Amino acid sequence: MLAQPTDLGVDSTLVIEEGIASYYGRFFHNRKTANGEIFDMEGMTAAHKNLPFGTMVRVTNLRNGKEIIVKVNDRLPQNSKRTIDLAKGAARKLGMIQMGLAPVAISVLKPQGIARLMDYYEDDVPTGLRLRMYLKPIAVEKDTTVIFAWPFDPLAF
Template sequence: MKKIYLIICLFTAMSFIKAMAQDEFALMEEVSIADSTFLIEEGRASYYGTRFHMRKTANGDVYNMEEMTAAHKHLPFGTILRVVNLKNDKEVWVKVNDRLPPSSKRVIDLSKGAAKSLDMIRDGVIPVRLEVPNQETIVSLIDYYQENKPEGMRLRLYPEPLEFVRPSIELLELLIDMQDERIFGSIY
């Protein structure tokens, strides 16, 4: 009878540890999903350089090819974006200060300085992901576009993530020791 009790307790402890490991794996999946919270668009990026250097942009700024700026079809001027090169995972933060033509197949046209940071000069055109810095920017874009959100643009609000405190290994060891005491303490 005591052996059966011991086996049941061991299986219970193992199940507990396995469940905790599965919860940790699920949490890792949630973190990778949360990484896309601020994603607003994906597509192809190009860059423009010396020909437009020191000319005026659509918002009136003077284009400096070494600054971290970009042209977009419809994002409001002044929007800050993180551009991620999907070929090498390099990223750069840029400010929208110019316009792409409405017929462009690109989602963004970067300054030469931003293109260098993304290591895309040799490629010329690369696949990219565009992200905004926070929920407030998404709220302002939803307000800006209202019912006229551009096709292909993703503007979603997510609830604030819950704070999760991962149990320490000492706590797990304590729980196992307590199980051992119950099991072996009852045998002797």
């Protein structure tokens, strides 16, 4: 059974995306990533479709509750069915080597991370990313004012 991020102690206000993680390794080892770094298959890095290079994210395996922190330094193709592609070393720490794929929650490390992403994307947030700020609890007061009543009496207003 799949856990919800909140069941695993993940702060839901920091979760920006959920989906399927995969990993890559030997074929790309020591080659350049999309941002120009040399890929280390044992590193703690990831490829993502849209997140800015250098973004640090927490990836939580929703099957076993394990979590890691990775840096985005590579790109996934826009038509990929995967949400994030992890370096093999990161995937090993997440406990997903055997299966090859894992359902994950991706979250920023601090609320300021969401603010930075909102500034980065301005009004063009990619589909699938949830960027919202809840710095304070939202209080809602219930308005009990009757606006219309039946039968309608226009002289009552």
